Amino acid sequence: MSDAALLQTAAAFAAGLAPPLSPSICPFCFALFLNTMKPKSHESMLLLKKCHAFWDAMMVFICSDWTLDRRQIVSNILARTAFLCNKCKPRGRQTCAVPAVPGVTTSAGLANPFALVYQMTCSCLHGGVINHIDGSKGFGSKRGRWPTSADQLFPYGPTRSMASLVAQLGTSSFAESVITDVVSLHRPLAFPALLIPNTRHFLIDYVVTCLSACPVAVNADLAKLRQPVLPAVRDAIVQRHLDECYYTALMLHIVVAGPDNKPDDGSRFYFLREKEVFTALDGVVLLSDGRDGWGWLAHLATHVWHRMSGFERVAVGHSDPPSYARELERTEHVHANPYRALRLYLTDGMRGSRECRGPGCGKTVHDKPTPGAFARCGKCRIMQYCSRECQRADWKRAPFPHKEICNMLQELLSFAPVDLPMSADEFAAACTAHAYPLEHVDRLILWATDGEVVTQFAIGGQAAPCLSSLGSDIPLAFLLHGPCRIPDTMNCNHELFQAAQTLAAGLDPPFAPSLCPFCFALYVEEVKPNERIAHLLQPKGHSFWNATMAFVCADWTPERQDSVSKQLLRTGLKCRRCAHTGSPHSLFGFVFGLARSCIHAALINPIDRYKGFGRKPHRWPTTAEQLFPYGAERSISALADRIEEYPNVKAVMIVLLSSHRPLVFPPLMDHRGRLITCFVKDFRTCASGFDAALAKLRQPILPAVRSALVRKHYTSCEGAFALLLSLTHGVDSTSNDGWLFCMGHEARLFLALDAVAALLDGENGDKVYRTVRHYASQLWVSLAESERERLACVGPPSYAQEVQTVEAMEDPYCALRYCLSHRPHHRNCCAPGCSKTVHSPGAPRAFARCGRCRAVQYCSRECQRADWAGAPFPHKAVCDALQELLTFASLDSAGMSADEFSESCNAHTFPLDRVDTLIAWATRGKTCTNYTARAGSSKLLFLPIERLADEGIASTPEGTPFLISFPTTVEGRKISQDDLHMGMSEFKKQMDAEEQCTQ
Structure with missing residues (x-):
């Protein structure tokens, strides 16, 4: 057929498929024509460039909303057009060469013309078009190949189009192949549509049904044969049934772990359905164990096993990892070898990712305004960027500037390309032969995991097992349709953050929580005793802390407490993961106490003592509204109302006072x-x-x-x-x-x-x-x-x-320490007349200190200048004395006791006239001593009580x-x-x- 005739025929079929509910094509002529569309053939490539209407019509046809009645109506229409077709004869219909695809036969086409057209359309789109489009590029190309826009691939929009394709599963429609290809090619648009509850549950039901039927069918066929069955016969039967479910299993694999996947995509997809999915996968994996081309399925089943709770693992008969679990190799063998660990994290971090690597960009190739793929780094050829601005920003981005990483990658890829089919042993052997520096290994692993995995191979350590590559995270808030749950273990930072997001959604709104209290307890038990985990959550888990603080500070009347306790009991009993059979006397009190302990763990961090509400690195709380969700007065009042009922509230009040006294103390006075x-x-x-x-x-x-x-x-x-x-x-x-x-x-x-x-x-x-x-x-x-x-x-x-009596104060240095010791506990501006604190609006994250003595702080240069010459105690007069004193002494009792302070001053012969000056300056003239002229005590010292634990009372x-x-x-x-x-x-x-x- 000439090119002109091919284009004319394709245009005719495109017109015949429109509208989808009333086609006018002959199904058998259409099947014969599609049979010529071989992968990357001249015919298919010509139509891709010059007959977009043909592919548009086929996508519109398969993505239409095909109910059972509509399928029957269209099938009758196609049967009528087939018998009226002048080109194909009855004999030709019976011998029509239909491509060999699963579920597609000539007899089926004669009985159901709609099924024939739908199957052939899906087969053509899979084998001849979508499956061979360059996935590194966005829509379209310089040659104008179809599809050139998202509207062509999703004619009814991503949500409706994907829902229609999923609805055709189970009807021998071969829609699995199209779903697999579309998700692989354009995941940012296709995957969110599959997370719609009805679509997700229908898809999982189909996958579970199809995979579960495979072992049953194998056993049924084997039972029909005389025992014992020859191994070759058994293998043939098993292979036949595995082939029947291959596309279904592959579809599941691409949905949860395909190109451009995020670490939490797997858990977001099979959330609350892990037990069913694992049971179905486990049966197929046991049949396929040891067969070439099925290892990915065992890996996928292992991922699902890790997401199940202990109760679910016992219920499915796998309290321990299954025999085929590939995760054992990751945790016990891979991480013992630095080069195997490097290959694991590099391949997991770079495989299938088509995003711009610019800091904070997040653009994909589908957002690119012009055809083609993103430009890559000219040296390493690994990193890709949407623009020169993103490349420049990434070149110097902290803490992983590409300027540093690029040379490491370039050296590594010169002898061990990660994109080539090289086994882990071959990769490790190549790195060993070239003596690749272990310092580079540690740095690249840290870069590839975005700081979530820290290794110490260079000093003889090894990598800590991390499940980030397993897709182990908890679903996002919009996926919650039932009790909120978390995993039994949290082995990586990303999982920690996603669990926090889920729990935050479960606590909102406070008066109608949807989380499981016992799963919340498991999470808090991981966070509460480990301040490091709480500090990790502060920069990235703002939603968790906001929701927790809003819950703690809500106006909890007895009626609301009783209502929430009942609600929490219901969600706890419905939770499949923890399967908790008992409950505390008051679930509200139980959750309230856990939330309180979390807030205490977050705010107890002493490193922000001299800072106001967080700036860099954006630790929670960054604003007063986050710490006091209902306003300072109302939030503190709510805590005060709970102080007798829940004694642990006192700990929260203490850390709030220590961190933000100007806002907390006035409401507490009321x-x-x-x-x-x-x-x-x-x-x-x-x-x-x-x-x-x-x-x-x-x-x-x-x-x-x-x-x-x-x-x-x-x-x-x-x-x-x-x-x-x-x-x-x-x-x-x-x-x-x-x-x-x-x-x-x-x-x-x-x-x-x-x-x-x-x-x-x-x-x-x-x-x-x-x-x-x-x-x-x-x-x-x-x-x-x-x-x-x-x-x-x-x-x-x-x-x-x-x-302690005043005679003990005869030591001038001891008296000096008493007068100065309270200063490190004040965070106000030291300028005379200035009342600003670090919490004042517009204040920096911490006040700047005097560049010489480092003992006083100011909110601005103007205040510093005013204090430098301010009467009656100008800082100019004491700065040198403070600078000299602090070179050998510390004012903090945690670092130096009173006796040590005195001994140090005596050893360095600190001048007594400077002692008198500093005491007068520290007390603003309220205490005047004359240690220079006499040896005696001041007899008017007031000791700061925060130091009384060390020094006693005068x-x-x-x-x-x-x-x-x-x-x-x-x-x-x-x-x-x-x-x-x-x-x-x-x-x-x-x-x-x-x-x-x-x-």
Whole structure:
């Protein structure tokens, strides 16, 4: 047939196929014509370039919505046109040469013309067109080959077109081949359409049915034969049935692991259906084990096995990995050899990927405005980019600049190309022969896995097993249609992030959660004890932390708690993965406690102490709205309402105060009555519990037994005391925070804490115990004389006698450390009159410090200039002194104790005049010493309580009333007369007495 006649015939068939519901072609003439469309033949290539209407008509035909009634109507129309056809005779119809494709026979065509046309169309599109299009290119080419746009390949749009193709599965339509080809060629458009719930479930049902029927059919055929069956006969029967399900298995493989696949595509596709899919695959794999060309199916079954829970594995009879599991080779053998591990991660990372490798680009070849493939790097020929801008950005992109990686790849590919059919042993042998540096191996693996797998082959270590290449991640939020579940193990960072996304969707909205509480518990058990995992989630798991914080800070009335508990119980019972049969008494409390522990694990990170809401590296929280989803006042109020019902809320309040005190402290002040009542209750519970336990033991009690009882019962109030300490003397606290919080409740707090301090008296080994005794002593000082008489505690408590006296302050360096030690805990701008903190709008991620002493910080250069010459304590006068001091001493007690600080100052002969200057500067003139002229103590030191765990408490000299004060700060607020409690007059008298001592 000439080219002109071929084009004319194709145009006629295209016209005859339109409209699809009323075709006018002869099915047998059409079948004979399609039989000439051989792969890459002259005829097919000519039609691809010059007769797009022919291919368009066939795609429209197979992608139409073919219901059973429509199929029958069209079949009758085609039968009528066949008998009216003048070109083909009855005899010709009976001997029509129909291509040998599964399910396509001449008899079938005579009985059902629609099936013949549909099958032949799918066969032609698969064998002659789609299967041979260059997958590295987008739509179209410079030669104008079909398809040139997405509309031609998906005539009704991707969603409707793919749904129609899936609906034809099971009708001997050969639609598997078209689905396989379309997903391989244009996954970004085709795969999301297969994730639509109805389409996904129909496709999985078909795959499971087809694959499950294979072993059954084999066993049925073997049962018909006389036993024993010869191996050759058995192999022939098995091969025949395997061929029948080959295209179905291949379709599943391409859908979950085809070109351009993402690590989580497999889990997103068979989510909640893993057990069924594995059972079907397992039967086929056992039949095909050892046969050439079927190894990929065993690998696929292994992936599904890893996604099942322990309960599901037991249910299918595979609690241990199946015998054919290729994953064992990955974890035990591959990772022991650096070059085998390199090949694994390189091939998994680069196979079938057609995206632009520019940082943050994500464009595929289908987004390319011009025909052809992306341009590749001219040196390594591995990386591809959509533009020169992306290539330049990737050349210097941290932490994996292609400038560094390119040379490594170029050297490797010069002797071991990863794109050639080279076995793992051959690849490893080639690398060994060329002594490829192990440092390059470590770096390339880190690059190929985007930092998720860290190896240490260069120093004798090995790679940690990683399931990222198995498609092990949890489905995204929009796939949740039922109880939310997570995998039993989380072996890679990507899986961790995807599980977080799923759980975030399950917690939203808070009053109607859809997650399984027991699966949530499994996840939290992985995150909570490991702060490293929590820190990994902070940059990439914002949705998880947002949802968790919104759940914790919601307005939980008793009715809402009961409703959510019932909802969580329903989702837990429906969860197939965990199959949990029991439940806690209150599922709301159970989930609430888990969410609280997660938030605590995220916020406890000390490295962001001097930063505001995150910038780089974008750790959560990046804004106040993320940390306080309902506003600071409402969110903190909700937490305060739960403090008695859920004691672990105290830990969240502590980390919130430490991180963001300016936003957290004011709302807590509105609830101080509730908080103080909770503290008093916990302190009394601790003391009464200890007394009751002590009374049950035979007297006298051994010291070791008593100490053990103290430790046991102190834990009941440990959280309360830690929160009280954070509220009154925590990071960024001011001089009067303690007075304002305790105002009017000093007697209650002292009476309750006194009982705890009394039982801790004598337990000198623990710094925390000394802090409790110190705090109780401070509360006693704040009491008025009338209150002391009413409480029968006129004199200082017995445990207060151990407090360090002022004579111990005769060491000027010890006094200096006390005055300077509170500064590292403040994150405000040090300029006079500036009240900005790191949380202020527009503030940088951390304030800039003085470039010389590194001891003070400023929000701007203007503030730094103002403080440099600001009266009465210009930084110019103390910068040199601080710089000299900090070259050999540390102000942080965690790094240097008071004795070590003093010894270091003495060893370096730090000038006493500078000691006087620094003390006056640190206290803004409230403390004036004269160590230069005399050897004595200042007699007016106020110790920061955050350091009391190390240093004890200072008192006034003999002859004056016993005094222990709350700490002063440089920028503390002034207490008005109306704010002072009834004992303030006594406090003023003591202050006056101290001032006279310094004159």
